[in-house]
Amino acid sequence: MLYHIARTLVKIVFKFIFKIEIIGRENIPKKGPVIICSNHISNFDPPVVGITSPRTVHFMAKEELFQKKWLGKLLIGINAFPVKRGMRDRNALRTGLKLLSDGHTIGLFPEGTRSKNGEVKKGLAGAGFFAMRSDATVIPCAIIGSYKKFSKLKVVYGSPINFNSLEKEKPSAQEVTDEIMENIKSLLDEHR
Template sequence: MIYKFAKNVVSLIFHILFRIKVEGKENVPKKGPVIICSNHISNFDPPLVGITSPRDIHFMAKEELFEKGWLKTLLSHLNAFPVKRGMRDRNALRNGLKRLEEGHTLGLFPEGTRSKNGEVKKGLAGAGFFAMRSNATVIPCAIIGTYEKFSKLKVVYGPPIQFDSLKKEKPSAQEVTDEIMDHIKRLLDENR
């Protein structure tokens, strides 16, 4: 209930501040576990993806955000869960897999941190881990534009990534993440 209310409020604010165009929503499956992987250019990326996705999204958020009681409560109601950055956080990995097993949508920014120049950086292995350890459909997402007031922002959801041939090679989590990042880069290049 709080998620829907927050989504509506943020959507209204973002649509007033930015000219948002969304493409490819039909690529996001209506049911079953889904991982949406996007490039990361701003702190506003999670709410932007959250309001443009046809499904409710569960995001990992840096652990420091959960240190304040009121913020921890709010983030929990918004389906966010903590992750320790800079190290392998087994609890966050288990939590993410559990949410996928329950059929939810997991939102990830594989780069782990914002890109200061807007160029896509190397992704972290976590996205590949979730892709290989779950039966989730992986959807690449590209955020194009800037968050300057009244500027154009475009969000493009690409078709599901097919890992069948890659899985036969028994790739590492990093190799799978690299494949995901290639799809995100292609979406950016094709839609700029």
Template sequence: MFYKFAKNVVKIVYKLLFKIKVIGKENVPKKGPVIICSNHISNYDPPMVGITCPRDLHFMAKEELFEKKWLNVLLNNLNAFPVKRGMRDRNALRLGLTRLKDNHALGLFPEGTRSKDGQLKRGLAGAGFFAMRSSATVIPCAIMGEYKRGSSIKVIYGKPIEFESLKQEKPSAQTVTDEIMENIQSLLDENR
């Protein structure tokens, strides 16, 4: 209930602040496990993906955000769970896989942090790990524009990434993440 309420409030606020155009929302499956992988240009990105995606999303968020009690409660009610950055966090990986196993949609920013220059950086292996270890559909997402009052923000959801032939090669998680990042870059290039 709280997630839906918060999503509607943020949607109203963002529509007052920005001109939002969403492309490809129909590419996101209505049911089953889904991983939405997006570029990361601003702190405004998680709410932007959250309000434009037709599914309720579960996000990994940096562990430091959960240190304040009120923020911990808020983030938990928004389906977020903590991840330790800069190291392999087995607990966060386990939690993410559990959410996918329960047919939820997982929102990931494979770069791991915001891109200061707006250029897509190399993604971390976690996105590939989730793609290989689950039966989730992976949807690339690109956010374009500057978060300035009255500016246009475009959110593009690409077609599901086909991994079947790649899975037969038993690739590393990093190789799979690289494939995901190539798909995000293609969305950015095609929509400039």
């Protein structure tokens, strides 16, 4: 309930601040588990993915944000779940896999932190872990532009990633993440 209220409010506010163009929204399946993997350039990225995706998106958020009681309750209300950064967080991994097994959509920023210069950095293995351990469709997403007032912002959802070429090699989670990042880079190169 809170998610949908927040989504509507953010949509209204962002409509006046940014000119958001959405490309490829039809690539996101209407049903079944989905992992949306995006580049990360701003703290505004999660709400932008949340308002441009046709599905409700559950995001991981750094555990520190949940330590303030009011903020923690708000984040839980908008479908965020905590992750301890810099270590393998089994609780966050279990939560993400459970959401996927229940047919939900999770949003990940494989780089783990924002890129200061807008260039895509190496992704962390967590995205590959979720892709390998679930039957989820993986959708690459590229956020292009700056978050300056009244500027144009492009959100591009690519086609589902086909991992068939990697399956024969029994790839590691990191290799799967690397493939995801290559798809994100391709979207950025194509739509900049």
